[in-house]
Amino acid sequence: MITTTDLTKVYRSRGREVTALDGVDLHVREGEVYGVVGQSGAGKSTLIRCVNLLERPTSGTVTVAGQDLTALAGRGHRAGSALRQARSRVGMVFQHFNLLSSRTVRDNVELPLEILGVSGKERTRKALELLELVGLADKAKAYPAQLSGGQKQRVGIARALAGDPKVLLSDEATSALDPETTRSILQLLRDLNEQLGLTVLLITHEMDVVKRICDSAALMRDGRIVESGKVSELLATPGSELAQELFPVGGVPSGEDRTVVDVTFQGEAATKPVISQLSRTYNIDISILGAAMDTVGGHQVGRMRIELPGRFEENVVPIGFLREQGLQVDVAAIADGPRANPTPLLKEGAK
C-alpha cells in the first residue's frame, strides 16, 4: 500500500546540509498498522511528511496505493491538482491536532471536503457521519477550545478521514495525551483499521504504541531504517534491537560459573510451564533475574532473563530443551565472575 524506494531527503540551509533520510526503503502492506520508531532526529517526521509529499524528497520514489506520488509532484503546473487529488486519499493526524479555533468541530471536519469542492449538504452529511464514527456526534457545534485533548484528536481523525482515504498517517498522534486517553485513541485507530480496512502508518517514540496496535514496525537511526518486519517476527529474531526495546529485561549473574539466557515466549509456548519442567527434568535450580510479560496484537508475549548454574558447556542440553519447546533462547552472558553489566557474548537463534 505504501512503498518508498531509496528515499533521500537533504535539507540545505545557510550553507549547511543535513541528510534527514538516507536511502529509505519502506514497505507497508494493505490493511496493516505500521509503526516507525527512533530517537529524536532519526528522520521519522521527515519520512512521514515525504510519504504524502508535504515535504518533497531530494531523490527516490513514494508509491501509495499503486500511484507514484513523486511522479505527480514533478510534472509541471498541472501536477498540483493531480497531487492534491491523490493526497486526499491519504489522511494525516498531527500531534497538536492542528484544528482551526474559529471553526466549529463540524466545520473543521468539513474543511478538506470544501477544498475538494464537495457541495454544502453532502459535506455536512459526511462530517456528521464521521463525527458519529469517532464518538463525537454530540460535539458537532462545539469549538475546539471547549474540547479535551482526546476529543480534539478525535476531531483530527474525523477530518483525516473526510476524503475516504485508504491510508492514514499519524505523526505522534498520542504524544500530547495522558496514558488513558492515549489508550482510547489507539483503540480508535485500531477499530478504524479493522472496520474500514484502513492502512495506518504511524510514527512514535513510545514503544507502548507499537506493542498495543502495530502489526509491523521499523527502527530508524540517522535517516536509515536499521531494522523492520512484523512485530511477532522481530520478537523471534536473535539480537533484535526492537525486541529488546519492546521487552527490556535486565538482571546480572549472581555469582561465578553461571549461564544467563534470555528466553522469549510467544504463541502457544507462552502458556506452557516450561521453566518448572526444565527445573524438574534436569534437577537444576533456576533463578529469574528479570522478566516482562505483555500482550502484543492480542497475543501473550514475554521475555525472561534466567540464570542456570554452571558454565555454558554444562548447560547445552537444558538450553536445547528450551528451544525444543519452541522458545527463542539467546545466551545473554556467561559469568566468569560477578559483573555489573553483562555484555552479550553470544547470540544464538532458535532452530
Ligand SMILES: Nc1ncnc2c1ncn2[C@@H]1O[C@H](COP(=O)(O)OP(=O)(O)OP(=O)(O)O)[C@@H](O)[C@H]1O
Ligand atoms: N526544515 C528543516 N531544515 C533543516 N533541517 C531539518 C528540517 N527538518 C528536519 N531537519 C533535520 O533533519 C533531521 C531529521 O529530523 P526529523 O524531524 O525528521 O526527525 P524525527 O525523528 O522526527 O525527530 P523528532 O522525534 O524529534 O521529531 C534532524 O537532524 C533535523 O534537525
